Amino acid sequence: GENVEQHPSTLSVQEGDSAVIKCTYSDSASNYFPWYKQELGKRPQLIIDIRSNVGEKKDQRIAVTLNKTAKHFSLHITETQPEDSAVYFCAASYGQNFVFGPGTRLSVLP
């Protein structure tokens, strides 16, 4: 089955710096890769997603890149702000389902 790994598990950056979170997946049939942000005590919320027919997608300060050959995808957050502090989960489609990575706890220090 699909296996999704995510690194780093924790990440601290200074406000205004960039943050990068990387994920790898194992099933070459996966074709949809969403990223979710979960603030403490709240629900996971989709922040950006990418499908296998594109290599990059950007939405304001957030971008995602996908390398299908290497089976990895990354989340890039630029100009980080304290409100970006949360746990971020990547996921990869697997048949009719999703497999989530273990999460990255991002702390943006003021």
Added chain:
Amino acid sequence: NAGVMQNPRHLVRRRGQEARLRCSPMKGHSHVYWYRQLPEEGLKFMVYLQKENIIDESGMPKERFSAEFPKEGPSILRIQQVVRGDSAAYFCASSTTGEGNTEAFFGQGTRLTVV
């Protein structure tokens, strides 16, 4: 659109009791996923359902856990004879299709505490 609704938000049960968690998907969504999240951990898939059908229950423990999504009403995750290890946050998500390539929206979760 009220979004994915889960209730109760918090549930306390004594060991050996039953827990029933409800999930009403977004309007127009007919696919529901249930996940379990332990403190400081990720989202572990439990079960995927369509109306009146269990599509994938590979993440469900073999005993004590069951799920349904009837033609009318919310999806129900049922845990019988709860034990302390069942304490966790249980999230459901819904989507318009079950192809794994459309956005899944999450509910607020039910935080189950077994005492």
